[in-house]
Amino acid sequence: MKIQSIEIKHISIPLKKIFKTALRQLETAENTVILVHTDEGLTGYGEAPPTAVITGDTNESVIAAVKLMEKKLIGLDIDHYEKILDVVGTSCINNNSAKAAVDMAIYDLASKSCGKPLYQFLGGYRDFVETDLTISMNEPDEMCRDALQAREKGFRVLKLKVGNDWEQDILRVLEVRKIVGDQLKLRLDANQGWTPKEAIRVIGTLEDKDAEIEFVEQPVKAMDYEGLKYVTDHVSTRIMADESLFSPGDALRLLRLRAVDLLNIKLMKCGGIHNALKINAIAETFGVECMLGSMIESKISLTAAAHLAAAKKNITMVDLDAAVLLAADPVVGGFRKELPFFYPGSAPGLGITEVMDLKSI
Ligand SMILES: [Mg+2]
16 A cells, blocks of 8 residues: 555644643644545545644644655555655654654554554553643632633543742642642643742642642753753652653653653654654653653544553553643544543544545645
8 A cells, every 4th residue: 555645734723712831822723734645545644733832843844844755755655664654754854743743644554554443553552541631821710710620520630831930830739739639630731931949949849738749741941951850859759851852862861861750752742653652662661651742733643642642551641631622623533532531442543534624725
C-alpha cells in the first residue's frame, strides 16, 4: 500500500472557555489537518495545532513543512513505515508539529493495514485511559468554581495552571484544595513561570500546609536544566519536565542529570509517536514514569495520543483534556469518551472515518 497524496486542510473549533496559562490565551483552536491517501483507498489522519510559544510552529510553517515532506513521501510503501518515518524525521530540522501530524497518519495507516486498533498495534497494555482536567489560571474564586464543576462532572484529577505570581499561586492552590476536599488528585503546571527559588518556596509552603500535590509540571524556564534539578533536589513533591522535553536526547540529558522525576510527552513537541516511543523507553529504563499530554488539539491527534498512552505500561498519567475544553467535535469515530475515561476502541487504526467542517487552505 503506497502513499498517493497528502491533503492539507484547516479546522477551526471554538473553546468552551478562554484557555489561560502563564504563556498564552486561546479562544479558538485553529489547527492544520492532514489526510494521507493511499493507492488502496485507505486514508490516514493527522493533525497539528500551532503552538508558537512552545514549539515555534505556526499553521503556515506546518503547511510548508508538510508540503516539503510530501514530495519525498509519495510512492513510499506503508509496509515499510520505519523507512517513511525516517524520511519524515530527516526531512527538515525542528517542525515537530508537522512531523507529528504526518507520523500519526502513517501509524494510522500501518495499524489499519494490519486490521488492528493503533493501541494494540503498539502494545495494547490497557483498554482505556483516564484524563485529568485543566483548570485555567484565574482568580482563586473562579478556579474554585471551575474545580467544583469538574468534580461534579466526574473528574478525579485536576491540573491547576499557575505560575504568574508565586504568592497568588499558593493562595490559588490552597483555596482549591480546601473546596474540593482530599478525594481529588491535584497536579500543578507553572508553565515556566517561577524562578527556581520561587518554585521551592511555593512547593515547600504547599508541602507544609498538606496541600497533597501529586506533582508540579515545568516550574522553571525550559532551558534551565540546572534550575529544574535544583528544584527537584530541594522539594519532596515530584517534578515533571514539559517544555524542557522535546526530543529523546532531551529525555536522556534530563534523566542523566536527575533533573526531574517525571516526563510529559506530547506528540507535538517530539515529532510524533515514533519519537514518543523512544522517550518512553528511555524513561522506563531510568525507572521514570511518563504522562501523555497534548496541546489544544481536536479528537484527531488526541485519539493518536490516547492510543499511545493505552499501549504502554510506563505511560501512567494522561492529560488529554483538550477534548473536553473544545465546544465542538467534528471528528467521526476516534476514541469513545466516557469522562474522565477514553476508550480507544476496536476499529482499525485510529478508528476515524471522517472529519467534518474541514476548510481548504
Ligand atoms: Mg505543561
